[in-house]
Amino acid sequence: MTRIVQIAPTIEPGSGVGGVAYALEREFLAAGVQVERFTAADAGRPPAGARRSALGTHLARAGNVLWFTTVGSRRARRFLAERPGAISICHNDVMAGDVYVNHGLLQAAMRARGNYAWRMVRNPVHLFTALRDRIRYRGRTHRAIVALTSREAALLVEVYGRVRAPIHVIPNGVDVDRFRPGExxxxxxxxxxxxxxxxxxxxxxxxxxxxxxxxxxxxxxxxxxxxxxxxxxxxxxxxxxxxxxxxxxxxxxxxxxxxxxxxxxxxxxxxxxxxxxxxxxxxxxxxxxxxxxxxxxxxxxxxxxxxxxxxxxxxxxxxxxxxxxxxxxxxxxxxxxxxxxxxxxxxxAEQHSWREVGRRYLELVHALEAENSSEAARAARKAGRDGSAGDAQ
CATH class of the missing domain: 3.40.50.2000 (Glycogen Phosphorylase B;)
Structure with missing residues (x-):
């Protein structure tokens, strides 16, 4: 049976990254897939406190990014190691997972707003994120990257020069029952x-x-x-x-x-x-x-x-x-x-339901499962050959 672990800071109804992960979770469950979550709360991040000032909110968000990237990544890897048959989909921050969904490029956003160098230097978290994502996209952290649009896929290559993992374009969808014309x-x-x-x-x-x-x-x-x-x-x-x-x-x-x-x-x-x-x-x-x-x-x-x-x-x-x-x-x-x-x-909008988007993610998941099976078969054959050679000696 197909098993999927989704990794995101939060997974809950609404807009944003957490809402996307939630919508995909619903489609995976409807397709009979076993689904688990790994969120910041699952990693042990304490819940947010009372309302803060603008500066307090900014610092809290920065702290969440740093914590989920560092502590969260270590704990996510342990979580995934205990589920060797699962395919993992990471939506933000954590440096782990078979599939990484690119919900936005910080450097592209800063360049679009102007004064790029100043915007990056004045916020140390921006520099941290840029370095983290350079490692993410040019390294072997993930086996596949999902870009939400063809333009975003092109931007990935423009920004990083080379993206090691294959890029798949799968747009987000919409819940056409919840988002409907009002009476x-x-x-x-x-x-x-x-x-x-x-x-x-x-x-x-x-x-x-x-x-x-x-x-x-x-x-x-x-x-x-x-x-x-x-x-x-x-x-x-x-x-x-x-x-x-x-x-x-x-x-x-x-x-x-x-x-x-x-x-x-x-x-x-x-x-x-x-x-x-x-x-x-x-x-x-x-x-x-x-x-x-x-x-x-x-x-x-x-x-x-x-x-x-x-x-x-x-x-x-x-x-x-x-x-x-x-x-x-x-x-x-x-x-x-x-x-x-x-x-x-x-x-x-009706042409972009979450059902269709979920189907495309499942196609990618099944392709990765097939790769796992092929790799396991090759490893078994190699072990058999090595064993036979040892017996012959």
């Missing part, structure tokens, strides 16, 4: 709670990294798109406070609503009309797929999965990373009925 009542209830008029065109921005994902560009685009309200989901309290101050200084306070960190983005997608993502870099941009599944056209820069999913004039627009470009497309969408856009967006 009018669902839309109305949350809009009322947020103080957003029913006739407003709501552009939703989702993300915790305001700078990289281009929140300032989305805000600067608003004067070019009358009637559009920007709904911002994500960000720490300090990030929200600073962004709200910038919005107020620009005189746009009535057109930007900050919802803060939310465990479930679905109700906010249901309350919205379009996703705006003027990001500098995304490994996959799963939020694009989730928005399309909820029937929202997407205005995005050409990052991650967006160029493969968004068809100009049908399911949204691929734009330059400028307020003028973003604003023009938001204004265009706000000026017309969106029913047909919603239908086309939903149909596009």
């Amino acid at each position: 009018p009542s669902e839309r109305a209830v949350l809009r009322d709670e947020l103080g957003i008029a029913e006739d407003a065109t709501v552009a939703i921005f989702i993300g915790h990294e305001y700078e990289r994902k281009g929140l300032s560009i989305a805000i600067e685009a608003l004067p070019l798109a009358p009637g559009v309200v920007l709904l911002v989901v994500g960000g720490t309290r300090d990030m929200v406070r600073k962004a709200r101050a910038d919005v107020d200084r620009a005189g746009l306070g009535e057109r930007v609503v900050f919802a803060g960190e939310q465990s479930d983005p679905v109700p906010f997608l249901h309350a919205s009309d379009v996703l705006v993502l003027p990001s500098a870099y995304e490994a996959n941009a799963l939020v694009v797929l989730e928005a399309l599944a909820c029937g929202l056209p997407v205005v995005s820069t050409p990052v991650g999965f967006a160029p493969d999913l968004v068809v100009d004039g049908e399911t949204g627009f691929i734009v330059d990373r400028s307020a003028a470009s973003v604003g023009a497309r938001l204004a265009e969408l706000a000026a017309q009925p969106l029913d047909a856009w919603r239908e086309r967006s939903r149909r596009a």
Whole structure:
């Protein structure tokens, strides 16, 4: 029976790395595969404490990366050694596992944001991560690498020059049952709670990294798109406070609503009309797929999965990373009925269910299992020949 161990800091419903591992786990179980987890908690990492300041949150995240890479890697290897027949899939930090899923390239993200050298040097964890991943991709840590898009596969080679393990492109999927178009009542209830008029065109921005994902560009685009309200989901309290101050200084306070960190983005997608993502870099941009599944056209820069999913004039627009470009497309969408856009967006997302993605991962797992069987057979034959030679002597 096929056995899979998934390694990730957390494995739980939601977006991000933990949500991807959780969705794959569900598909593996549905296919009759035995699945185990190895998370930071399983490795012995204490749970996070109470709410912290922005600096405290940053330091805690840095500590988690360092701990899971070092202590977590050692403990993961011991865990896997006790399960010699399992195929392991690693999603972040840990230097172990048959398959490594590349959820993003730090160096590519820093270069996309500008001032690359300064951004790397000012944060020692960035230097640590860059060195760790150079060892990961150019060494023998993993037997296969999964890139989420063809562009990301090319970036791996551009950044590291040579990637020893074979690269397989398998995009993330979407839960088309959970991420679905909202009912009018669902839309109305949350809009009322947020103080957003029913006739407003709501552009939703989702993300915790305001700078990289281009929140300032989305805000600067608003004067070019009358009637559009920007709904911002994500960000720490300090990030929200600073962004709200910038919005107020620009005189746009009535057109930007900050919802803060939310465990479930679905109700906010249901309350919205379009996703705006003027990001500098995304490994996959799963939020694009989730928005399309909820029937929202997407205005995005050409990052991650967006160029493969968004068809100009049908399911949204691929734009330059400028307020003028973003604003023009938001204004265009706000000026017309969106029913047909919603239908086309939903149909596009339905082609990328997690079931199909899980099937492709299982194909890779079975290929690695076949390699294991071949290697075991060769080792048995060699042992037999060595034994026969010894007997002859």
